[in-house]
Amino acid sequence: MHSDTERCVRAVQSKDGRFDGWFYTAVLTTRIYCRPSCPVVPPKPRNMVFYPSAAACQQAGFRACKRCRPDTSPGSPEWNQRADLVARAMRLIADGLVDRAGVPGLADHLGYSTRQVERQLLAELGAGPLALARAQRAQTARLLIETTALPMAEIAFAAGFASIRTFNDTVREVFALSPSELRTKAASRGPHPGRTAPAAPGTLCLRLPFRAPLTPDNLFGHLVATAVPGVEEWHDGAYRRTLRLPYGHGIVALTPEPDHIGCRLTLTDLRDLTVAISRCRRMLDLDADPVAVDEQLRGDPLLAPLVDKAPGRRVPRTVDEAEFAVRAVLGQQVSTAAARTHAARLAAAHGESVEDPEGGLTRLFPSPQALASLDPGSLAMPRSRRTTLTTLVARLADGSLRLGAESDWNEARARLRALPGFGPWTVEVVAMRALGDPDAFLPTDLGVRRAAQGLGLPSTPAALTARAAAWRPWRAYAVQYLWATDDHPINILPG
Template sequence: MLRLPYRAPLCQDGLFGHLAATAVPGVEEWRAGAYRRTLRLPRGHGIVALRPRPEYINCRLTLTDLRDVSTAIARCRWLLDLDADPVAVDDLLHTDSVLAPLVDKVPGRRVPRTVDADEFAVRAVLGQQVPTTAARTRATRLVVAHGHPMSDPAGGLTHVFPDVATLATLDPATLAVPQARRTALFALIDALSRDEIDLSAGSDWRQVRAQLAELPGIGPWTVETIAMRALGDPNAFVSTDLGIRRAARDLGLPGTPSALAERAAAWRPWRAYAAQHLWATNDHAINRLPAGGKDCSCTEGTPP
């Protein structure tokens, strides 16, 4: 058991609530007060259980090769955005008269990220223009058919999400999604498998955005979602997201994507954190831990 420290404050409900609410069954789950998921690592595979505590995150790793422990820890810290500076973020957002009450109410919001950027990008495309329940169903089918099987005596995890090299070998016609989505998905998979697009944390964010936007069927929502949660750009902002636009209108902010993006310029370079505050104004499962520590790997539709 490891303890992952972080700089306080940290809003655990919004962070873990989002991960639990968007979990893909078999790959992720919320069980006994912990977010659990499978990992693909350089030398093997693993399972991590992350349990929020008042002053740290409990991290229990089960690895096929112990040489992967440092990589696994780094990915978990990245997933939970534990190296963020919440004081700097909140200080700037608090200067905005609309966001100030939200920051006062819940300081220390983090951006839920991912342990695998390629996996997240594939899931983002699967989630385009459909309810999250439908996107999760598509992702689950992909996992069951093509993921790497895992044994999990402690829970209900069954697979590691398939890597892009595996997905690149599939016949696109076998995927039960609309043709436009299929074209977008396999264009992305092809680019990732050929290393034409680099989604690693050290990549050029502007270049990646441009490369993604050139792919068929990849629009601003997908580009900024990937920038926010896969690339880790703290300034990414999904002005076209319906939940963001609804929250903006309710708060008296502009409701159109272009006007909202212009208004959000005042939140630079922390617009991704402003987005978390906007999403949190909605009464939704992503904003709270599962009630009573209930075990789950699926809930109602949510942002990606």
Template sequence: MHEDVERCVRAVQSKDARFDGWFFTAVVTTGIYCRPSCPVPAPKPGNMRFYPSAAAAQQAGFRACKRCRPDASPGSPLWNVRADVVARAMRLIGDGVVDREGVSGLARRLGYSVRQLERQLTAELGAGPLALARAQRAQTARMLIESSVLPMGEVAFAAGFSSIRSFNDTVMRVFALTPSQLRARASRSGGVGAAGLLRLRLPFRRPLCPDNVFGHLAATAVPGVEEWRDGAFRRTLSLPHGPGVVGLRPLPEYVECLLRLADVRDLSIAIGRCRWLLDLDADPLAVDEVLRGDEVLRGLVDKAPGRRVPRTVDPHEFAVRAVLGQQVSTAAARTHAGRLVEALGARVEDADGGLTHVFPSVADLVDVGDELLAMPRARRDSLRALVRALADGTVDVSVGADWDAARAGLSGLSGLGPWTVESIAMRSLGDPDAFVASDLGVRLAARQLDLPVSPGALGARSRAWRPWRAYAVQYLWATGDHAINRMPVEAAA
């Protein structure tokens, strides 16, 4: 979009927040780059330059605006909609793969050479993988500087910088302030040390219907791993450097995020996974515009616009839970998952609530015994086949996976039918067009709305909702009186 200069200028002049994250505006006379909705008076069009990423603007020598904080804008919805290599790379960079495995590791995951990958990212985003990861490190550093009282040396290494000097230079170059000045400017409610509480704000594009995403997560919460407490969805996180606990509370302007991490080096990864869980980088106006075009869905969209797709913080975890939930009630699925968690999940300490474990990894589940799988033999065999395929990499359902290859791999496993495959595609892979035509709730909604009920006919009818059929599912589910459609009563109170 950044190449459509006229459209970008109009967005900046109208302070249109819908385009935050789609592109970044740099002003040649000030050397500053902003989000489109920046509240300062719009510069002359001739002084504007437009970039597809914050990294590209930084690489061109511009520093971040201190008022609109463009690095904190919602991420581009393109990376969650597209399935090409650039989008997959951006999702993996957001999950910290470059910091953990380097550019060569990122390229290897995508099946490209380093040179091919750098060429594609630079052509579209104006920056290569290292620059994109560096921009993410700068954002993480700012969050730690402003939300904690960690010593600056710890902040530097937690954000992924290799030296104090590179940390100081990057912060000064991006924000035009030293780390100490940045902390002094911040209005903080108080932070604590490395093992303490971090309070952050997660922005999103409005509108947001919190009932569907938070209601779904609360209703399907696995005991010990997830809970609803004091108006917030809380859960444990399995992160590269240790476990974490997060609380997510929906507020009108942002989602409040309270994080306790074993190691603050995992901060950016934890935030990225929480944003993915809540689908906060979605473009609800684009989604709802398409769905409103169908007279059957128009009333549902108008009643509660901005529904999101509840995703997952761990693609493997959800894939396992999808098989556990085959042909059983929500309560039964929670019971099955809770049994595995209690027996095989690593324990965590939660001073603020009742969380006790992280969900077991696929490595922990490879040799799970029959006594923990109180289900028909065919489903036990399906679960074991899935766990083996995930553990040895035969099937990849990570955020950077190829959607078509993942579907093919899942479909080739015994006992994984269309409902399971599409559920995993919707919530693990994040495919916005995944459609669970055989889901009971979807079929009940179809009958109520005089839509075809058979999976084949309903799937054909749903083509009018492309590429947003996963969001259409959320509106269809909303026709039923199920706990997934509303936040627990204490939140409303």
């Protein structure tokens, strides 16, 4: 979008928050870059230059606006609605892969050469993977500086900087303030619970922004209704769960608020902060563009009343793609309660134990490697489903099936379809909630068909698929609106 100058100028002049994260405005006279909704008086169009990423602005010598704080805007929805090389690379960078494995590790995950990855990112985003990762480190550092009382040395370590000097230089270059000046300025804006409330070591209180509107009932209702005991729970108004992370593990509590999602993270290793935030945002679909989604779906007169009643529905996703695939198999042709029971038994038998002084979480969901040695005879399910589960686990454990942020959606679908017991419903529900394909569709789902019939839409899979062509590329969101017509617990935000 940044190349459409006229459209970008209109968005800046109207201070349209819908475009925050889509592009950034750099002002030639002040050498500052802003989000489109910056509250200051817009500069003259001839003084505006538009960039597709904060990293590109920084590379061009611009520093972040102290008023609108462009680094705190939601991420671009582009990376969650595409599965090409650039989008997959951006999801991996957000997951902290460059900090852990460098650019060669990023290229290896994507199956391309380092040169190809760098060239494509530079062409589309105006910055290479190192610059994009550096911008993310700066954003994480600012978050910790402003919302915690952590010593600066610990913040530098947690944000992924190799040295205190690099941390100091980067923060000063990007924000035109030293780390201590950033903290002082944040304190002048008022108290923040992470800075003032006592917390256990490794516990951080954050705010996760999103594009409005957001209807939380089906989002949190789905996660809570399908929660695995010991791994997930609803406690004191928050959805809580354990997290398996690269350097350790964590527990997150996510609370829906009118203008943000409250996030309380407890980590055994602060280096996991960036990836934990990225996975929580992905699970809650917080980088979606609800205005674009709802505008498309309102084009169908039978869907329009559902959209108008509760706009901004999100697709509940996952923090662990392999975990969700296993749970999808456990949920084949059984009730939600039965699927939870099966998953809880697996977690109790094979999951690593965790301590949770604030609630009832006891386990990490077992990894594919931990499940690879399970005895199929111990599974209380039909033999055919045991074969489906053990085959899936084996493919995930040996790496021949990848369902992570780097996955090509069509290739992953083809590999899933090749597994025994993976029919269209299982493949598409994994595509929707694990892979994150916004156009995944479930025309054979009983709830979808029942809702379609009640609305006067075609209810047979073939006819419904034909009608749903007009909903593309947002059919996964249409499924959420259709499911919401039922009184199933997945659609109810717990009290």
